[in-house]
Amino acid sequence: MSVKIVFNHVRNMFSDKEEKKTPTPPKKKSCTSPNCTCSQPSSAFINLDLKSMIGSQGMKNTADDVSTGIDSIIDSYEPDKAELPEDLTTSCGSGCGCNNGSHQTQNNQKTGVHQLFDKKVDRRQALGMLAGTVGAAVMTTGCSSIVDPKIKEKAKLTWEEYFKGNFRLMTDTEKNNTVKRLERLTQLNHRFHPEIKSTQARKNVLYGYAFNISKCRGYMDCVKGCVKENNLDPETGMQYIRIFEMKKGKMSLEGADGNYHHEVPVEGNFYMGTQCFQCENPPCVPVCPVSATWKEPDGIVVVDYDWCIGCRYCEAACPYWARRFNWKAPKVNKEKVNKQQHYLGNRVRDKGVVEKCTFCIQRTREGKNPACVEACPTGARIFGNLLDPKSEIRWVLANKKVFRLKEELGTEPKFWYFMD
Amino acid sequence: MNRKLILCMSMIMVLCSGCHDNQQNSHSETLLNKVSHATKSYVDPSLTSEHYLHGVKKIQVEGYENQSTFFVEERTQKITQFPCMRCHNQPLKKMKNKNSQRAHWNMKLKHADSSVMSCTTCHDQKQLDKLTLLTGKQVSFNHSYQQCAQCHFQQAKDWGGGAHGKRLGGWAKPRVVMSCTACHNPHEPGFHKRWPSIISKVPGEIK
Amino acid sequence: MKKQNNIVALRHFFGDALACLTKGSAKYHLWMGVLTFLMIFGAFAYWIQLKEGLVVTGMNDYISWGLYISNFTFLVGIAAAAVLLVMPAYILSDVDFPKAVLIGEGVAVAALVMCLAFVTVDVGGPHRLWHLIPGLGYFNWPDSMLAWDVIVLNGYLLLNLCIPFYILFSRYKGVEPQKKLYQPFIFISVFWAVSIHLVTAFLYAGLSARPFWNSALLGPRFLASAFAAGPALIIVILSVIRSQTRYQIRDAILHKLALITTIAAQINLIMLGSELFKEFYFPTEHSQSAIYLFFGLHGHNSLVPWIWTAVILNVIATAVLTLHPFRRNFKVLVSTCVVLFVAVWIEKGMGLIVPGFIPSPLGEIVEYFPTWVEIGVTVGIWALGLFIMTALIRVAIPIELGTLRLSDKKLE
Incomplete structure (x- = not known):
C-alpha cells in the first residue's frame, strides 16, 4: 500500500x-513577429x-479533476435509446443469431425456434439459450414489479453474454449480435455508447513493424498515445509499450532501465521500445487451455476478453513480456474514453482477463497507423503491410540491416529493429 | 510379432502427424519465405487512408522517379505572410540598411557551421518566394526536401524509401509523408531534451 | 434384486460414514473444528479476492504466478506419490502394503482436491471455467499443456476416488473385492501418477521464455522430489494413525517407506547438484534466475534465506535418513520426514515458481511478497485438504478394521 x-x-x-x-x-519556436515568413508554424x-x-x-485530469456539466451531456447522449433495446429483444437472445438487424448475412429465413432445431446449434449454444430463457423468466416473474426495466435488461444481456461462444468460432450474425449487446451493456454500465467494430482481417495484408533505434529518444509519447487509444486505466499503470534506456556498448536488455525519470535523451544512452511483436510463431497462443487467444490471418495476435479464464499461462509463455493481466477492474472514464472500439481491441475489459497490444486493431484494420506510430515525434516507428512489395516496411527490410529480439527462440516476431 | 510392431508404429506416426503437421510446416517455413511467397500473388487490398488526411493538399514528390509515387503536404499556403515578396520587394541589402523594425529578429541559425551555412545557402537572394539549390536552381517551398537532400542524401534516401520520417493518414494508400521541415526546424534542426510525456509504473522498488 | 441391495447398501454406507465422521473424541472434534475455522477464514479471504480482483494478492504482471501455483505444483507431487504405495501393494502383491495403500490414496485425493482448488483460486475468471469443458467450451487439447494437466488431474482424481471406494465398499458389504475388476485400473493409475507429475513439469519446462524452467531435468526432478516428500508425508500420517487408533501398521511398512523416501531424497540431491553445477560453472544470462534465488541479484535477495533453509534442511534430512540407526528410530524418522517435507515444499513451491519470473524476460527485477489474503486463501485450502484427508481416513480405518460393516439387519 x-x-x-x-x-x-x-x-x-x-x-x-x-x-x-x-x-x-x-x-x-513559433514566431511572434508579425513580419515573420519563416517556416516555423508548419x-x-x-x-x-x-x-x-x-x-x-x-495529465491534469489524471491528477484530480471534477467533471460536472459533462455528465449531463453524456447522459443525454443515448443514441437509439428506443431503437436498440427493441432490436435486442426481438432477437431471440442468447446469441443464437436470429436478430433482424441490418447486418443480417446468414440464416436469413430462420427464426429463433427454428434455429434451435437447426443442426448448427451445438450443446453450448443450446445451454446458453436455455439458460438465457430461464434467466429472463426468473427476472421477469421474480421481480418484474419492483425492478427497473434497465436493470432487467442489463441482467438479461449479461446473462446472454455469459453463455456466448468463442469469438473465433462465431458466425457473422453471432458476431453482430454480441457486438450490439456489448454496446448496449457499455451504455448501461458505463454510460457512454461505444462503436464496437468486428472488422475482419483483410486478404493480402500481413502487418509488420520496424523500430529505428537511432531515432528513438525516449520521449514516451508513444506510450501516452497507446494508453489513450486503448483505454488503459492510468490508475493501474498498465502500459503495453516499454521504452528501455540502454547504455551504449551493449545490446542486452539485462540491466537496461525501463523506469527512468529524467530528461531525455541522455548522452551515452540509446532507447529501445518493446511491445507485443505479434510473433508469426507465437509461444503464447498454443499454451492457452481454452483457445482464448489466437493469431489472426493478418498476423495480429488477439485475445477474446470474454473467453479468457485468466490463468495467465500466456503471460508466463511470452518471451517479450508483452501480455498484461487485469489485476482489478480497470476504471473507465466516460469523458476520455476512446469510443472507436473493436471487439478484439480496445473495448472495455473486465477484471481477471489478459490483454495485450493488438497493433491498434481498431485503427489498423481501417487503414490507419497504430496510435504509437502516429504519436512518435521522431519517426522511429514504421508500420505497414509486409505483403505489399512497395510498402515502407518492406523497404526497411530490404535496405536496412535489421534484427529482432531473441531471434534464436524461433518466435519470428513481425517487429524489426534497425539503425540509420 | 514384427508386423504387429510395424503396424503399431505406423499407427502412432499417423496419430501424431494429425496434429504436428501444421506446426512442422510453420517451423520450417520462415516468415520471410512466407512473405515472399505471398507477395507473388499479392493483390492490392483496396484500402485507402485518404479520408484520414482531412483535406491535406498533396504534392507529388519529385526526384524519386525510379520508385512508386508518393506525396508531401502542400506547404506554401500554410506559411503565414506568404508570398515573402510582399515585404521583400527590395533587394536584401537595401532592407538591411534601413533603420526600420528588424524582422526575423528571433531567428538564429543553428544548422551546421557558420562557414558552411548562411541564410542564402537556402533562401534565394533575389526571389525570396523560392529556395535555392547549390547550383542556383530555384525550388518551391513545397519541394524543400530537395534542398535538404543536397547534403543529407543518406537521410533523403531513407525518407524516400520510408525508413526516415513520418506518414500522414495511415499505412494504406496513398502514401503522403511529412516533409523534412515538418519535424525539423530548418534553422535549428536538432531535437531537444525534454521530460518524457508519461512515466512507467513498475511495482515494487524502482530499479 | 441384487441391484436393489446394492443401492440400499450404498445408502447405508454413506449413512454410516457420516455417523462415523460426526462422532469422535474431543481431540478429533477440536482438530476438525480448527480446520473448519481455517477454511472459513480462507473462504473470507477468497471472497475479498473475488470482489476486488487478484490485485489483493502479491502477484503482478512481472510475477504472474505466486503462492497458489507454487502450492499447486508441490501438491501434484504429493498426489503422484500415492502410486508408490499402490504399485507394490497390488501389483507386486507385497503383503505389508495393502494396509497403507488406502491411506496413500486418501492423501492423493486430498492433494488433488487442493490442487484443483489452488488452480481455481488462481484464475482470474473462475466463473468462466466452463470454457474448459470439451463440447460446451473449447478445450485446447493437445496443444496446451494446461489442457493436458486438466485431463490428467481430473482423471487421477477419478481413479483415486473409484478404486478405494470399490475396495472399501466391498469390505463394508463383507465381500472380498475382486482383483480382476480393479487391477486394470491400478495399472492405469500407476502410469497416470507418473504422468500427472511429468505433465505438470512439462507445463513449465515447455516455456522457452523462462530459462529457469526450460530444462530437461525439471521433469525427473519433480518426480524425485515428489517421491521424497510424498512418502515422507505418509510416514508422518501413518505414525499419527498408529498412535491414535487401533489400526495396526507394522514396522516393516514404515521401514520400506523410509527406504523409498531416502533413495528419492538422495536422487533429488544429486539432481539439485547437477542443476547448480550447470547454472554456476559458467553463468550465462540464463542463469540470472538461479543467481537471484541463491545469492540475490542487484540487491534483491528476498528468496535467498528461504532457499538456503530448504537446501540445508534437505541435506540434513537426507543425511539423517541415509544413516541406518537414525532411520530405524521412529522418533527420529518422523521428525526427519517433517523436515524433508518442509524442505521440498520450499524448494519446489516458491523456490521454483517465483524465481522463474525474476528477472522478467526483459531483464527487469520485481520481487514477490504474498499478501495476507493470499496466505489466508492458501491456509484455507490446506485446511480443506487436511479436512478431506482426515475424513477419508476416518471412514477407511473402521472399515479396514472390520468394525464398520453392513449388518444384515439393515438390509432386511
Whole structure:
C-alpha cells in the first residue's frame, strides 16, 4: 500500500513538472513577429504543440479533476435509446443469431425456434439459450414489479453474454449480435455508447513493424498515445509499450532501465521500445487451455476478453513480456474514453482477463497507423503491410540491416529493429 | 510379432502427424519465405487512408522517379505572410540598411557551421518566394526536401524509401509523408531534451 | 434384486460414514473444528479476492504466478506419490502394503482436491471455467499443456476416488473385492501418477521464455522430489494413525517407506547438484534466475534465506535418513520426514515458481511478497485438504478394521 502512495506522489509531482515544461518549448519556436515568413508554424509544429497541450491536460485530469456539466451531456447522449433495446429483444437472445438487424448475412429465413432445431446449434449454444430463457423468466416473474426495466435488461444481456461462444468460432450474425449487446451493456454500465467494430482481417495484408533505434529518444509519447487509444486505466499503470534506456556498448536488455525519470535523451544512452511483436510463431497462443487467444490471418495476435479464464499461462509463455493481466477492474472514464472500439481491441475489459497490444486493431484494420506510430515525434516507428512489395516496411527490410529480439527462440516476431 | 510392431508404429506416426503437421510446416517455413511467397500473388487490398488526411493538399514528390509515387503536404499556403515578396520587394541589402523594425529578429541559425551555412545557402537572394539549390536552381517551398537532400542524401534516401520520417493518414494508400521541415526546424534542426510525456509504473522498488 | 441391495447398501454406507465422521473424541472434534475455522477464514479471504480482483494478492504482471501455483505444483507431487504405495501393494502383491495403500490414496485425493482448488483460486475468471469443458467450451487439447494437466488431474482424481471406494465398499458389504475388476485400473493409475507429475513439469519446462524452467531435468526432478516428500508425508500420517487408533501398521511398512523416501531424497540431491553445477560453472544470462534465488541479484535477495533453509534442511534430512540407526528410530524418522517435507515444499513451491519470473524476460527485477489474503486463501485450502484427508481416513480405518460393516439387519 505504501508503495502505491509513493507512486501516486511521484506521479503527481511529475505531472506538475510536466505541465510547466511541455507547452513552453514549442511556443518559443513559433514566431511572434508579425513580419515573420519563416517556416516555423508548419503543420507538424502546430501538431506537436497541440499534442503537448492535450497531453498536459490529460495529465491534469489524471491528477484530480471534477467533471460536472459533462455528465449531463453524456447522459443525454443515448443514441437509439428506443431503437436498440427493441432490436435486442426481438432477437431471440442468447446469441443464437436470429436478430433482424441490418447486418443480417446468414440464416436469413430462420427464426429463433427454428434455429434451435437447426443442426448448427451445438450443446453450448443450446445451454446458453436455455439458460438465457430461464434467466429472463426468473427476472421477469421474480421481480418484474419492483425492478427497473434497465436493470432487467442489463441482467438479461449479461446473462446472454455469459453463455456466448468463442469469438473465433462465431458466425457473422453471432458476431453482430454480441457486438450490439456489448454496446448496449457499455451504455448501461458505463454510460457512454461505444462503436464496437468486428472488422475482419483483410486478404493480402500481413502487418509488420520496424523500430529505428537511432531515432528513438525516449520521449514516451508513444506510450501516452497507446494508453489513450486503448483505454488503459492510468490508475493501474498498465502500459503495453516499454521504452528501455540502454547504455551504449551493449545490446542486452539485462540491466537496461525501463523506469527512468529524467530528461531525455541522455548522452551515452540509446532507447529501445518493446511491445507485443505479434510473433508469426507465437509461444503464447498454443499454451492457452481454452483457445482464448489466437493469431489472426493478418498476423495480429488477439485475445477474446470474454473467453479468457485468466490463468495467465500466456503471460508466463511470452518471451517479450508483452501480455498484461487485469489485476482489478480497470476504471473507465466516460469523458476520455476512446469510443472507436473493436471487439478484439480496445473495448472495455473486465477484471481477471489478459490483454495485450493488438497493433491498434481498431485503427489498423481501417487503414490507419497504430496510435504509437502516429504519436512518435521522431519517426522511429514504421508500420505497414509486409505483403505489399512497395510498402515502407518492406523497404526497411530490404535496405536496412535489421534484427529482432531473441531471434534464436524461433518466435519470428513481425517487429524489426534497425539503425540509420 | 514384427508386423504387429510395424503396424503399431505406423499407427502412432499417423496419430501424431494429425496434429504436428501444421506446426512442422510453420517451423520450417520462415516468415520471410512466407512473405515472399505471398507477395507473388499479392493483390492490392483496396484500402485507402485518404479520408484520414482531412483535406491535406498533396504534392507529388519529385526526384524519386525510379520508385512508386508518393506525396508531401502542400506547404506554401500554410506559411503565414506568404508570398515573402510582399515585404521583400527590395533587394536584401537595401532592407538591411534601413533603420526600420528588424524582422526575423528571433531567428538564429543553428544548422551546421557558420562557414558552411548562411541564410542564402537556402533562401534565394533575389526571389525570396523560392529556395535555392547549390547550383542556383530555384525550388518551391513545397519541394524543400530537395534542398535538404543536397547534403543529407543518406537521410533523403531513407525518407524516400520510408525508413526516415513520418506518414500522414495511415499505412494504406496513398502514401503522403511529412516533409523534412515538418519535424525539423530548418534553422535549428536538432531535437531537444525534454521530460518524457508519461512515466512507467513498475511495482515494487524502482530499479 | 441384487441391484436393489446394492443401492440400499450404498445408502447405508454413506449413512454410516457420516455417523462415523460426526462422532469422535474431543481431540478429533477440536482438530476438525480448527480446520473448519481455517477454511472459513480462507473462504473470507477468497471472497475479498473475488470482489476486488487478484490485485489483493502479491502477484503482478512481472510475477504472474505466486503462492497458489507454487502450492499447486508441490501438491501434484504429493498426489503422484500415492502410486508408490499402490504399485507394490497390488501389483507386486507385497503383503505389508495393502494396509497403507488406502491411506496413500486418501492423501492423493486430498492433494488433488487442493490442487484443483489452488488452480481455481488462481484464475482470474473462475466463473468462466466452463470454457474448459470439451463440447460446451473449447478445450485446447493437445496443444496446451494446461489442457493436458486438466485431463490428467481430473482423471487421477477419478481413479483415486473409484478404486478405494470399490475396495472399501466391498469390505463394508463383507465381500472380498475382486482383483480382476480393479487391477486394470491400478495399472492405469500407476502410469497416470507418473504422468500427472511429468505433465505438470512439462507445463513449465515447455516455456522457452523462462530459462529457469526450460530444462530437461525439471521433469525427473519433480518426480524425485515428489517421491521424497510424498512418502515422507505418509510416514508422518501413518505414525499419527498408529498412535491414535487401533489400526495396526507394522514396522516393516514404515521401514520400506523410509527406504523409498531416502533413495528419492538422495536422487533429488544429486539432481539439485547437477542443476547448480550447470547454472554456476559458467553463468550465462540464463542463469540470472538461479543467481537471484541463491545469492540475490542487484540487491534483491528476498528468496535467498528461504532457499538456503530448504537446501540445508534437505541435506540434513537426507543425511539423517541415509544413516541406518537414525532411520530405524521412529522418533527420529518422523521428525526427519517433517523436515524433508518442509524442505521440498520450499524448494519446489516458491523456490521454483517465483524465481522463474525474476528477472522478467526483459531483464527487469520485481520481487514477490504474498499478501495476507493470499496466505489466508492458501491456509484455507490446506485446511480443506487436511479436512478431506482426515475424513477419508476416518471412514477407511473402521472399515479396514472390520468394525464398520453392513449388518444384515439393515438390509432386511
